[in-house]
Amino acid sequence: MLLQKQFFGHESVMMLSKELLYISRSNISTEINKTGSWRFLTPIYQLKSSPCTEKCPLSQDISRIEMLVSKGKFKEAIDLILLENPFPSVCGHVCFHTCETACNRKSFDEPVGIHSIERFLGNIAIAEDYKLNIPIISFNGKNIAILGAGPSGLGAAYFMRILGYNCDVFEIKKEPGGLLRWGIPAYRLPDLVLRKEILRIESLGVKIHCNSKETVDSLKKSGKYDAIFIGCGYGKPVKMGIDGEDLAIDGLEFLYKIRNGENTDIGGHVAVIGGGNSAIDVSRSLIRIGATPIIFYRRRIEDMPAFKEEVEAANVEGVEIRELTKPIRIEKDSEGLVITLNNNNTFKAQHVIKAIGNEAENHWKLLLDSKENFSKFSRTVLVNNHLPIVLGGDLVNPVKSVADAIASGKQAAMVLDSFFNHREVTNSMDIYTGGDRKNRSKHITSIEEINLDYFEFSPRRDSEIEEAKRCFNCGICNDCDNCRIFCPEISVNFKDNKRSINLDYCKGCGICITECPRNAMGLREEA
Amino acid sequence: MRQVLEGSHAVSEAVRLAKVQVVSAYPITPQTHIMEAIAEFCANGKMNAKFICVESEHSAMASVIAASAAGVRTFTATSSHGLALMHELLHWASGARLPIVMAEVNRALAPGWNIWMDQTDSLSQRDTGWIQLYCEDSQEVLDTTLCAFKLAEAINLPVMVVLDAFFLSHTYEPVDVPEQNEVDKFLPPFLPRINIDMSNPCSLYQMAPPNFYMEMRYSIFRAMEETISKFLEVEEDFYKVFGRKYGILDSFQCDDAEIIIIAAGTTASTCRQVVLDLRETGEKVGLIKIKMFRPFPKKLISDALSNAKKIAVIDRNCSFGVGGIFAQEIKSALYKNKNMPTVFGYITGLGGRDVTPKMIEEIYFKTKEEHYPEKESIWFGINYELFRN
Numbered sequence: 001m002l003l004q005k006q007f008f009g010h011e012s013v014m015m016l017s018k019e020l021l022y023i024s025r026s027n028i029s030t031e032i033n034k035t036g037s038w039r040f041l042t043p044i045y046q047l048k049s050s051p052c053t054e055k056c057p058l059s060q061d062i063s064r065i066e067m068l069v070s071k072g073k074f075k076e077a078i079d080l081i082l083l084e085n086p087f088p089s090v091c092g093h094v095c096f097h098t099c100e101t102a103c104n105r106k107s108f109d110e111p112v113g114i115h116s117i118e119r120f121l122g123n124i125a126i127a128e129d130y131k132l133n134i135p136i137i138s139f140n141g142k143n144i145a146i147l148g149a150g151p152s153g154l155g156a157a158y159f160m161r162i163l164g165y166n167c168d169v170f171e172i173k174k175e176p177g178g179l180l181r182w183g184i185p186a187y188r189l190p191d192l193v194l195r196k197e198i199l200r201i202e203s204l205g206v207k208i209h210c211n212s213k214e215t216v217d218s219l220k221k222s223g224k225y226d227a228i229f230i231g232c233g234y235g236k237p238v239k240m241g242i243d244g245e246d247l248a249i250d251g252l253e254f255l256y257k258i259r260n261g262e263n264t265d266i267g268g269h270v271a272v273i274g275g276g277n278s279a280i281d282v283s284r285s286l287i288r289i290g291a292t293p294i295i296f297y298r299r300r301i302e303d304m305p306a307f308k309e310e311v312e313a314a315n316v317e318g319v320e321i322r323e324l325t326k327p328i329r330i331e332k333d334s335e336g337l338v339i340t341l342n343n344n345n346t347f348k349a350q351h352v353i354k355a356i357g358n359e360a361e362n363h364w365k366l367l368l369d370s371k372e373n374f375s376k377f378s379r380t381v382l383v384n385n386h387l388p389i390v391l392g393g394d395l396v397n398p399v400k401s402v403a404d405a406i407a408s409g410k411q412a413a414m415v416l417d418s419f420f421n422h423r424e425v426t427n428s429m430d431i432y433t434g435g436d437r438k439n440r441s442k443h444i445t446s447i448e449e450i451n452l453d454y455f456e457f458s459p460r461r462d463s464e465i466e467e468a469k470r471c472f473n474c475g476i477c478n479d480c481d482n483c484r485i486f487c488p489e490i491s492v493n494f495k496d497n498k499r500s501i502n503l504d505y506c507k508g509c510g511i512c513i514t515e516c517p518r519n520a521m522g523l524r525e526e527a
Numbered sequence: 528m529r530q531v532l533e534g535s536h537a538v539s540e541a542v543r544l545a546k547v548q549v550v551s552a553y554p555i556t557p558q559t560h561i562m563e564a565i566a567e568f569c570a571n572g573k574m575n576a577k578f579i580c581v582e583s584e585h586s587a588m589a590s591v592i593a594a595s596a597a598g599v600r601t602f603t604a605t606s607s608h609g610l611a612l613m614h615e616l617l618h619w620a621s622g623a624r625l626p627i628v629m630a631e632v633n634r635a636l637a638p639g640w641n642i643w644m645d646q647t648d649s650l651s652q653r654d655t656g657w658i659q660l661y662c663e664d665s666q667e668v669l670d671t672t673l674c675a676f677k678l679a680e681a682i683n684l685p686v687m688v689v690l691d692a693f694f695l696s697h698t699y700e701p702v703d704v705p706e707q708n709e710v711d712k713f714l715p716p717f718l719p720r721i722n723i724d725m726s727n728p729c730s731l732y733q734m735a736p737p738n739f740y741m742e743m744r745y746s747i748f749r750a751m752e753e754t755i756s757k758f759l760e761v762e763e764d765f766y767k768v769f770g771r772k773y774g775i776l777d778s779f780q781c782d783d784a785e786i787i788i789i790a791a792g793t794t795a796s797t798c799r800q801v802v803l804d805l806r807e808t809g810e811k812v813g814l815i816k817i818k819m820f821r822p823f824p825k826k827l828i829s830d831a832l833s834n835a836k837k838i839a840v841i842d843r844n845c846s847f848g849v850g851g852i853f854a855q856e857i858k859s860a861l862y863k864n865k866n867m868p869t870v871f872g873y874i875t876g877l878g879g880r881d882v883t884p885k886m887i888e889e890i891y892f893k894t895k896e897e898h899y900p901e902k903e904s905i906w907f908g909i910n911y912e913l914f915r916n
Contacts, residue, residue, distance in 0.1 A: 020753060021683050021720065022746035023624055024739065027729045 031505075035489050039508035039526065043483075043501060046522035047440045048475030052099035052114060054444050057379075057399070057407035058085045059427035061437060062099055062114055063518075066471035067478045069117055069464060075133070078125045081118065083134045083430050086158040086201050087151065087406060089126055089193045092119025094184055095403045096307045104447040104474055109457045112471045120464045126196040135433070136204065137164035144416065145170065145225040147216065149208055150178020151402050152393035153231030154198060155409025157206045159429060160229075163417045166205070170212035170219075178233050180402065182256045183278070185285045216367075220387055227388040227419070229412050230367070232395030233405070234358035240273065244330030247337055248273070251282045251355030258285055267291045268350035271339055273327060275304035278355035280311060283319040286353075293319050294349070296341070298326040327352070360395040367391060375415075377425060379408040382415050390415055445474035445519045454480075454517035477520040483512035532702040534695035537665040538604065538630045538688070539564035540702075541672035543574050544710040545628075547602045548717075549594035551579035551587045556642045557692040558606040558632045565602075584609035588616035588627075595625040596731055598722025600676065603627065606692065607634035607648045614652065617685075621656025621747060623732055624721060626679030626686075629657075630672065633792065633843075634692040635878040643879020644692040646792070646844035650820070650852045656747050658686040658754055659821040661791040663773075665700040670771055671818075677714055677761045682750050683721070689820075692879065694793040705769060713768045751822040758819065775824045777816040778831050780806060784813030786894055787832060787868075789857060790841040791817045794882050798841070801887040812891055817853065825860040832861060835868045839894040841887070842904075843876040850874065850904030871900045875907040 050063040061080050068077035081088045092115060103111035124130070144160050146153045149171035157167040175181055177194050202208060219228055237250045249266075251274065257264050267290060272283050275297035283293035295314075297304060301323045304311055315321070329340040336350045368391065373384040378398070381391045392408035394400045407427065414425040414432050423432060430437045450472050461467040477499075484492035484499060491505035492512065501512075513521045532540065538561045542550070550569065552562045568574035579590045584605050591601040605613060610631055620627050635645035649659060660675065662668045668690050675686040690696055721731070735743060758775060766772040777795070780802050781787055790798050795816035805812045815831055817824075832838060842851025849855055854872030861867055871894045876882035890907060 016683060016720065016750075018746075020746060020750045021624055022743050023721065023731070024733050024735045024743070025721075025729050025731050026733060027727070029728075030730050030733070 034504050035507040036491075036502075036504045039503070039506060041508040041510065041523045041525055042503065043506065043508065043510065043512050044522050044524050045477065045499065045501075045520065047477060047520050049440060049442055049444045050474035050476070051102040051104055051444050051446075052112075052474075055098040055102035057098070057401070057403040057427070058091075058410065059407075059431075060084045060099075060118075061428075061430065063471060063473045063476045065121070066112060066114070066117065066468040067473045067476065069121070069468035070471065070478075072465060074121060074124055075130070078121050078130055079133050081121060082125075082132055083435075084410075084428060085403075085406060086155060087122075087197050087402075088118055089122025090151075090180060090189060090197055091403055091406075092116070092122045093189045093193060094180075096401060104445065104450060104472055105470065107447050108452065108455065110460055113460050113467050117464050117468055122193070122197070125200075126193060132200065132204065134162070136162050139166055140164035142166065142226040142420065143168070143224055144227050144229060145214070145219045146229045146231065147214065147219070148172075148178060148231035148233060148393070149176030149198075149210070150231045150233045150393060151180055151405035152233070152397075152409040152412070153178070153229065154201055155406035156229045156231065156390075156392060156412045157208075157409070158201045158204065159410045159413030160416065161201075161204045161206050162429065163413055163433075165413075165417075167207070168225075169206060169208040170214040171208060171210045172212060174210050176208050176210060178231070179405075182259050183252055183281070185255065185281050185288075186259065187284070187288065188281070216389065225387070227390070227416050229390045229392060229409070229416070230364060231393040231405075231409065232360045232364045232391055234360055234394040234400065236359050236361055237354065238357045238359055240327070240354055240356060242328055242330065244332075245354075247330045247332060248352040248354040251278045251353050252358060254282055254353050255285060258289070264289065266351050268336070269294065269348070270351045270353060271296055271327070271337075271347060271349040272353050272355060274355035274357070275299065275306060276355065276357060277306045277310060278357070280306045280314050280319075282353050282355050284310075284314055284317060287317050287319065291351075294347070295319060295321040296325045296327060296339075296347075297321060297323050298342075300324060360393075364391065364395055368395070377411055377415055379404065379411045380415050382419065384419075388416060388419055440475070441522070443475075449519040450474065451515065451517040454482075473518045475519050478518065480517060482515040482517065483521060486511050486515040528704055528706070529701055530704050531699050532665055532669075532704070533560065533697050533699050534662075534665045534668050534690050535560035535632075535697065536564050537669040537702050538672050538690070539568070540704050541669045542602050543568050544705065544707060545600065545602075545673060545676045545714055546716070547574070547576050547628075547676075548599035549577045549579065549591060549601045550574075550603065551581055551590035551594070551601075552603045552605065553581055553584045553587045553609060555584070555606045555609040557634055557696045558604045558609065558630070560696065561604045561630055561632075584612045585616060588613045588620065591627050592616060592620050592623060592625055595620075595627050595719075596623060596721060596723060598717075598719035598724075600680075600717040601625075601627050602629070604630035604632070606632040607636055607642075610648050610652060611636065614655070617652055617655035617657055620685045622743070624683040624747070624750075626676070626683055626717075628672065628675045628679055628686050628688065631659075631687045631689045632692050632696045633689055639878075641878040642692065644694055644793075644843065644876070645878050646842070646852070647877075649687060649689050650844050650846075652687070653821055653852070656684065656751070657821060658682075658684055658751075659689055659819070660686065661689045661818055661820060662695065663793060663796050663816060663818075665695065665698070665702045666771070667773055668695065669702055669704065670765065670769065670773070673710060673714060674758075674761050674765050676717075677764070678754070678758055680717060681761065682754050682757050684747070684750055684754065689792070691793045703769075709768055713765055754822050755819075755824055755827075773818055775819040776827050776831055777814075777818065779814040779816065781813030781815060781831065781835075783811055784834075785811040785836045786839065786891060787813045787815055787835045787837075788839045788841065788887065788891065789815045789817060789853065791820070791853065792843070794841055794843065794876065797882060797884055798887055801884045801891070804884070805888065805891060810891070810895075820853075820856075823856050823860065828857060828860040829864050832857075832868055833864060833866060837894050838868050838870045839890050840870060840872050841876070841882065841890065842872060842874050843882070845874050845877065845904075854904070869899060871897075872904045873907045874904050880908065
């Protein structure tokens with residue numbers, strides 16, 4: 001009874017008589033009232049997945065990266081990228097950012113400029129000559145041979161090295177990079193960026209052998225390797241199957257020449273056949289060497305598989321696109337070439353460049369015909385006849401893009417490692433190696449789960465920090481502290497940079513969850 | 528300094544002069560001008576107050592309750608539906624014994640939507656434990672608002688200053704706006720009895736079980752009783768500085784009056800003229816203006832009416848099922864009178880309908896000529912034509 005009296009502690013207040021001012025006031029702490037006993041739902045800190053990460057072929061922890069950038073923690077953000085992607089600046093330049101298409105913020109105002117923030121971070125890492133600070137497993141004694149130093153081969157080498165393998169990369173050309181080096185024009189991807197990011201991979205101890213003549217058979221015979229990865233890029237042009245096709249120059253070859261600093265001897269009107277990124281790359285490169293490109297595309301402009309931004313840029317630069325046209329014959333005359341189109345019109349040009357697509361070399365395709373000991377993964381194929389061989393890159397990747405190619409190499413690393421170590425293959429190296437992200441819920445936060453009261457409409461910002469602040473940080477905690485501030489029972493504790501809930505007092509009201517702007521909490525029913 | 532102000536701005540000026548520290552309100556016609564001016568004062572530095580924007584009147588009252596419990600002088604204003612929405616927290620404010628001051632602009636409740644003058648909104652809140660003071664003109668609005676802070680803080684109960692929609696809130700009149708140093712003489716800085724002191728933590732308003740609760744209600748009841756004398760003290764203090772006072776009741780020409788009209792708000796002002804006009808023709812008529820409705824000054828009323836033969840109460844409100852609310856309260860106050868006057872209860876001027884001098888005159892003569900009221904509540908000025916098919 002004494003306790004109750006102290007707790008209820010009703011008293012009058014000075015200067016007015018007790019009879020005139022009698023209220024309930026107590027100097028005894030309310031701690032004796034363990035409101036936790038009222039609880040039938042328990043809040044938990046439950047980080048969730050974000051749609052951008054889900055859509056990123058490399059499963060980069062985007063919401064957390066943006067959160068770190070918004071706080072100026074660039075180094076931590078770079079580490080977080082490098083855990084999942086060896087090419088932040090390359091991707092920041094050329095990736096077509098499916099993340100932004102998935103961004104929850106797009107239904108609010110505009111998606112976050114994830115792509116430019118990634119480029120910003122990648123460039124800082126290059127400019128500062130940033131030393132990798134991610135866990136790297138020491139050599140485990142196993143050797144891996146990698147054929148092809150394109151994005152998938154280099155990706156495979158990087159991630160295999162992280163997982164403890166010794167990697168030799170064999171490249172037929174004189175410099176590594178594959179399509180990144182020889183296929184993408186320098187105005188889109190500066191040389192320095194690629195060189196520096198490849199150097200970072202080499203700094204881990206990955207050896208790249210250029211001008212190599214090694215083949216699958218020669219590697220097998222050498223007996224030096226425990227597994228082989230083949231980065232099966234699309235390097236062979238597809239045939240149009242029309243008369244006079246030989247008169248057309250291959251688009252990749254043209255781009256190679258330019259990237260190799262050769263004189264192309266091309267000028268005047270140039271017909272570019274195709275509607276993909278190569279066709280645009282070729283056309284924009286032609287503009288840069290003073291030629292006049294005209295794109296002939298068999299479908300409508302809006303059907304072009306090239307990235308929209310690239311098509312727009314080509315337009316701005318003066319590239320003419322003729323839709324719903326395709327050549328049916330190419331002939332030579334005294335002035336140059338005459339192209340007969342499907343509408344029976346003819347077009348005179350000095351040159352024709354075909355960029356209708358490429359495919360893998362036949363001997364790689366043959367490997368896929370193997371029926372035995374063949375396991376198919378989302379981006380790779382494992383063939384295991386005495387020696388495990390993983391095929392990656394464009395040949396087996398559903399989407400042919402730089403990020404997808406790197407992701408294929410990453411998956412190959414996990415496929416081979418799990419072959420030796422029996423672990424579950426995922427998209428994220430952090431999850432694969434049992435990092436913090438393993439504890440996150442697979443649930444993808446939707447915009448309905450974001451508390452939009454905490455966000456203001458804002459167009460994209462020029463400053464990366466300001467732009468990163470626009471990110472909802474879907475599903476992750478950014479230390480906003482709302483859960484602690486709004487808890488009516490003061491039952492959220494913050495100690496050693498970690499929040500915890502004092503269940504003696506948490507009554508399960510769920511205010512913390514409602515006030516969490518980014519769905520980083522959840523309610524669990526009491527058992 | 529004498530200025531031409533609308534009633535709303537008379538409130539705003541008083542709030543500024545009272546150096547209120549926290550203001551929170553949600554706009555509603557006809558209260559809006561009050562808060563607009565205060566918001567400007569806060570924005571341009573004329574007031575050093577925190578203006579809390581909220582999403583409803585319920586939250587506005589909650590905000591000032593919290594601020595007041597933290598120990599600062601607070602103010603809010605509302606009207607009609609806004610007041611109705613506050614209802615729960617009106618009980619809380621008085622139960623918590625917080626000296627909050629609120630301006631209440633008398634406006635009708637919907638449906639039919641009606642933004643005009645009607646007393647039903649404030650009178651519906653008569654049991655919430657708020658002191659209610661009704662004003663007749665803009666000067667009285669300003670003076671009463673200043674007094675309201677002193678009274679609330681003296682007695683630890685919230686005060687509602689009530690003014691008629693448009694007739695008062697939107698009508699311009701000359702008003703003497705006092706100087707700050709004079710106001711400071713009358714109204715010192717707020718010294719809270721109840722406040723949150725971080726150096727001496729306490730919990731306020733926790734659970735009160737049956738063995739404590741009733742005493743708390745008794746305490747409010749007793750404080751209300753003390754309010755009558757405390758109000759007179761406050762008015763006396765005000766009078767010393769500013770030379771103006773209004774009284775709990777204002778008896779006008781009542782000494783030899785046989786028939787006394789009772790009204791509140793701007794209607795009382797109209798009645799004064801009618802009384803003077805009728806006096807000139809030899810009628811023995813007087814007026815009592817009721818300023819304080821809560822606590823209801825029963826003793827003062829019964830004394831003031833002890834010699835009257837008939838009373839005509841003008842109610843611009845209705846408690847459905849009973850009648851005019853002022854009339855009820857007055858009848859109850861007269862219960863112990865030896866010479867019980869006959870009370871004529873008139874319900875008129877609802878929803879902003881004018882109560883003209885001619886109507887008041889008619890009310891007077893009807894009261895004079897009829898021996899006994901035909902009905903307990905006489906609806907005066909009903910247009911029965913509207914009911915015809």
